[in-house]
Amino acid sequence: MTRSIVVRVRWANRPRCTGASEGNVPDVKIVVCVKHVPDIQSDRQIADGRTVRDGGDGTLNELDENALESALSLVEAAGEGEVVVLTVGPDDAVDAVRKGLQMGADEAVHVVDEAIAGSDAIATARVLAAAITHVGGADLVVTGMAGLDGLTSLVPAAVAALLDVPALPLAAQLEVTGSTVRVTRHLDHASEVLEAQLPALVSVTDQANEPRYPNFKGIMAARKKPVTTLTLADLGLDATLVGAAGARTEVLEAAPRPAREDRVLVTDTGDAGVRLAAYLVENQLV
Amino acid sequence: MSDILVLLDHTSTGALRTPVRELVTLARDLTDGGVHGVWAADGAEPSADALTELGELGVTHVHRLTSDADVRVPAVLAEGVVGLLDATGARTLLAVSSFENKELAAYLAVATGAGVVTDADALERVDGTLVVGKTVFAGTWTTRTAVRTPVAVVLVKANSVVVSPAPAAVAPQVGEHAFTASAGASRVRVVERTERPATGRPDLGSAHIVVTGGRGTEGDFTALEELADVLGGAVGATRVATDEGWIGHDAQIGQTGVTISPRLYIGAGVSGAVHHRGGMQASGTIVAINTDPDAPIFEIADFGVVGDLTTVVPQLTAELRRLKG
Ligand SMILES: Cc1cc2nc3c(=O)[nH]c(=O)nc-3n(C[C@H](O)[C@H](O)[C@@H](O)COP(=O)(O)OP(=O)(O)OC[C@H]3O[C@@H](n4cnc5c(N)ncnc54)[C@H](O)[C@@H]3O)c2cc1C
Ligand SMILES: Cc1cc2nc3c(=O)[nH]c(=O)nc-3n(C[C@H](O)[C@H](O)[C@H](O)COP(=O)(O)OP(=O)(O)OC[C@H]3O[C@@H](n4cnc5c(N)ncnc54)[C@H](O)[C@@H]3O)c2cc1C
Numbered sequence: 165m166t167r168s169i170v171v172r173v174r175w176a177n178r179p180r181c182t183g184a185s186e187g188n189v190p191d192v193k194i195v196v197c198v199k200h201v202p203d204i205q206s207d208r209q210i211a212d213g214r215t216v217r218d219g220g221d222g223t224l225n226e227l228d229e230n231a232l233e234s235a236l237s238l239v240e241a242a243g244e245g246e247v248v249v250l251t252v253g254p255d256d257a258v259d260a261v262r263k264g265l266q267m268g269a270d271e272a273v274h275v276v277d278e279a280i281a282g283s284d285a286i287a288t289a290r291v292l293a294a295a296i297t298h299v300g301g302a303d304l305v306v307t308g309m310a311g312l313d314g315l316t317s318l319v320p321a322a323v324a325a326l327l328d329v330p331a332l333p334l335a336a337q338l339e340v341t342g343s344t345v346r347v348t349r350h351l352d353h354a355s356e357v358l359e360a361q362l363p364a365l366v367s368v369t370d371q372a373n374e375p376r377y378p379n380f381k382g383i384m385a386a387r388k389k390p391v392t393t394l395t396l397a398d399l400g401l402d403a404t405l406v407g408a409a410g411a412r413t414e415v416l417e418a419a420p421r422p423a424r425e426d427r428v429l430v431t432d433t434g435d436a437g438v439r440l441a442a443y444l445v446e447n448q449l450v
Numbered sequence: 451m452s453d454i455l456v457l458l459d460h461t462s463t464g465a466l467r468t469p470v471r472e473l474v475t476l477a478r479d480l481t482d483g484g485v486h487g488v489w490a491a492d493g494a495e496p497s498a499d500a501l502t503e504l505g506e507l508g509v510t511h512v513h514r515l516t517s518d519a520d521v522r523v524p525a526v527l528a529e530g531v532v533g534l535l536d537a538t539g540a541r542t543l544l545a546v547s548s549f550e551n552k553e554l555a556a557y558l559a560v561a562t563g564a565g566v567v568t569d570a571d572a573l574e575r576v577d578g579t580l581v582v583g584k585t586v587f588a589g590t591w592t593t594r595t596a597v598r599t600p601v602a603v604v605l606v607k608a609n610s611v612v613v614s615p616a617p618a619a620v621a622p623q624v625g626e627h628a629f630t631a632s633a634g635a636s637r638v639r640v641v642e643r644t645e646r647p648a649t650g651r652p653d654l655g656s657a658h659i660v661v662t663g664g665r666g667t668e669g670d671f672t673a674l675e676e677l678a679d680v681l682g683g684a685v686g687a688t689r690v691a692t693d694e695g696w697i698g699h700d701a702q703i704g705q706t707g708v709t710i711s712p713r714l715y716i717g718a719g720v721s722g723a724v725h726h727r728g729g730m731q732a733s734g735t736i737v738a739i740n741t742d743p744d745a746p747i748f749e750i751a752d753f754g755v756v757g758d759l760t761t762v763v764p765q766l767t768a769e770l771r772r773l774k775g
Binding site: 350 | 525549655
């Protein structure tokens with residue numbers, strides 16, 4: 165299968181979802197939300213009801229590389245526009261936006277505040293939406309399909325609802341023509357083509373494209389690009405609405421699952437299929 | 451009045467999606483009142499069979515949500531559900547854990563202040579608080595989460611509970627709840643929707659048995675399909691197999707595909723990459739057939755065969771056929 169992203173962009177001059185002042189048509193702006201997550205190859209832990217995020221093996225959520233790739237290729241195809249990469253997370257999370265800058269984003273925003281720790285998906289969306297508004301809004305917000313730690317996939321539509329823009333989640337193909345955004349997506353039981361007008365939010369899947377690797381030039385250029393650090397106070401967000409204080413769900417208990425017991429490994433010497441059948445029957449699995 | 455609503459996911463011919471039966475079974479234990487069903491009237495109406503089944507499961511009311519707007523759009527459906535929560539006084543909504551329903555849940559959370567738990571596999575009420583069980587980090591941790599808000603939206607994974615009928619069957623009362631969607635919700639237009647044709651096999655997401663093929667099949671899924679048919683199971687695949695076009699993308703199991711927890715998972719020619727494990731590690735029994743004794747899938751397999759799938763799988767199928775008589 166080819167992994168293609170269809171890009172036909174002709175940005176229309178249109179107001180952003182928020183922030184654009186009248187008569188002053190800004191450059192096209194795409195905000196890409198990226199999450200810093202524990203490496204999924206690492207031994208992930210939960211302590212006191214929260215994911216351990218200071219183990220040092222955090223990375224940019226792989227699925228957000230697809231979001232960045234979509235945004236960058238849209239701007240490249242259009243020949244204009246800027247890409248702002250945004251993360252909400254502890255100090256280390258700045259690495260996620262740095263990687264975004266290395267891939268080619270123009271600017272980075274990192275929202276960090278102790279009060280954010282323990283946020284659930286909706287609280288996180290609240291901070292992201294406030295940050296997007298704070299940076300002057302966007303013509304298009306692009307996210308990944310899921311954070312590989314929380315895996316709720318709740319954040320994208322929640323951000324769209326809070327910004328009051330249409331959401332087109334799970335794009336396997338993304339096309340922007342004029343001010344129309346069109347997404348093809350594959351759900352469990354059906355495939356759909358969705359359309360809406362900008363400003364809008366899309367989430368893209370890992371089918372959407374093949375993310376680029378930062379090259380040497382990109383890595384060097386990223387050093388000179390600005391990273392803005394913002395707190396809840398900067399965003400004018402009440403600390404009791406986010407973090408553990410504002411969380412609507414609370415993890416009461418978390419425990420590693422016991423390892424599987426009585427495991428069997430056989431090497432086929434001609435009768436493994438028969439032995440496997442016996443195992444399935446014996447364990448009443450068939 | 452009702453305490454609890456269950457979203458009745460259905461096919462275009464008005465049949466219930468398999469996991470809905472589990473949701474109703476769970477919902478019954480959470481309320482002394484009736485369980486009410488929510489039917490998004492997206493062109494399909496509840497079939498007679500569906501209504502009979504719902505009655506046997508103890509659903510007392512089925513609310514058909516109708517609108518001038520397109521209820522297939524989650525933002526639109528959410529507005530209907532908000533109205534229904536108000537009208538029925540229900541404080542909890544259960545829905546199948548799918549990408550569409552995650553979207554719906556996000557809108558409901560923003561509109562009602564609801565706490566949302568996704569991918570739940572257990573539910574109970576402890577001193578009035580809803581406590582939800584879920585397995586996280588690719589099936590390696592189990593958690594229990596309390597919902598602290600008056601309204602709760604819980605998305606439940608398939609194969610979480612054994613379906614059981616209500617003590618007494620009822621005849622569900624079918625009513626209509628018509629609503630007008632806001633202009634905002636209707637900004638997303640469904641230009642095209644193609645339902646996947648039925649395969650004759652169970653749905654991957656809710657099948658009790660799943661036979662999965664990876665790169666090791668080299669594109670030939672015939673033997674795996676035969677095995678699946680003898681077992682009455684579904685056929686799944688790794689991303690390598692779907693990317694190669696050997697089987698449809700909807701068969702992809704894993705973190706960016708379908709998450710499954712069947713009673714029995716059989717993987718043939720599957721290495722067990724972490725992205726794949728994320729979608730299947732919570733399975734009951736895991737069987738792996740792989741030529742490489744160091745394949746990571748053997749770390750989580752209950753029964754592993756180091757061997758060639760092209761001989762082991764047909765032999766397994768033949769033996770199962772023989773044992774079944
Ligand atoms: C194991 C586990 C289970 C959880 N279960 C729940 C639950 O059931 N309900 C609940 O409300 N919360 C839950 N949470 C908390 C929730 O996951 C996090 O609060 C949250 O930050 C959202 O993360 P996600 O990975 O679920 O996001 P998703 O919604 O899966 O992420 C989708 C996209 O949104 C963007 N995004 C998400 N988070 C950020 C961020 N911090 N900065 C920038 N962009 C971001 C990215 O583009 C990402 O690809 C859980 C957390 C963990 C670790
Ligand atoms: C962001 C991201 C998301 C991803 N999401 C997913 C996902 O959702 N699902 C998913 O599956 N993958 C996903 N992947 C891909 C994943 O990382 C692996 O590449 C993929 O799962 C490997 O597929 P495989 O096991 O078929 O192939 P391989 O890893 O190549 O393994 C093939 C196996 O077959 C064995 N074999 C070969 N011949 C035979 C034979 N004749 N008999 C028996 N065994 C044989 C080999 O020993 C080998 O172990 C994702 C990757 C990324 C980067």
